[in-house]
Amino acid sequence: MQKPKTKNAAPRTAKRPSAKRRRKCAYSPDEVREIFRRFAVQRPEPQGELEHVNPFTLLVAVVLSAQSTDAGVNKATRALFSVADTPERMLELGEERVGEHIRTIGLWRNKAKNVIALSQALIRDHAGEVPGDRDLLVKLPGVGRKTANVVLNMAFGQPTMAVDTHIFRIGNRLGLAPGKTPEEVEAGLLAVIPVEYMRHAHHWLILHGRYVCKARKPECQSCVIADLCKAAEKTNAIPAPLVPLGPIPEASL
Secondary structure, eight states: OOOOOOTTOOOTTOOOOOTTTSOOOSSOHHHHHHHHHHHHHHOSSOOOSSOOSSHHHHHHHHHHTTTSOHHHHHHHHHHHHHHOOSHHHHHHHOHHHHHHHTTTSTTHHHHHHHHHHHHHHHHHHHTTOOOSOHHHHTTSTTOOHHHHHHHHHHHHOOOOOOOOHHHHHHHHHSSSSOOSSHHHHHHHHHHHSOGGGHHHHHHHHHHHHHHTSOSSSOOGGGOTTTTTOOOTTOOOOOOOOOOOOOSOOOOOO
């Protein structure tokens, strides 16, 4: 999962912007609700694309995904996770052999060190278990707010918003949650997305940005929210494809 490229990005410890400073969402509450209703109909059970077998391997995969693609990480971790799927096994494998498994990933040397340090910290401080708490997660080697949010959402089902390059672009391009930093976009999305959709909102936005609202040219002809979209980059004005109407789907929090 790639980090959004921003100029003068605020440090991870920066406080969220207040409501007074936050740039305004371009959509009414009803429009936002309809956007996410359609995403829910389109992908009722969205899944992340990083392969993992438990919370620990998910955490490692997300740490490895910084400045790398999910596909590249999956290719490297399949063999790694088959022999080291717990902190204890990863530590036993050792930094050199971890490095051999992830050599095709960018910055692999530093990432191998982080994976070993991460494993040591989990064994020392958390009895080998991945904590389901953001404050504890961000204290682990190689783990920042975005990584912690991904793990909390995917492994523990918490309604968090991890802003990667796709979500940062979508938030600004659509005017859904404009912001100069990932933290501002995160705060904006948390403020406008209806609570019943927060559980899966992170994946819906990532998948929308990855496969439809692409960086170079959005594929508006394939977009389920084309008629609602207020992006200046819209390539056409066709109505959105028809989706089934009905009650708002329930999403467990």
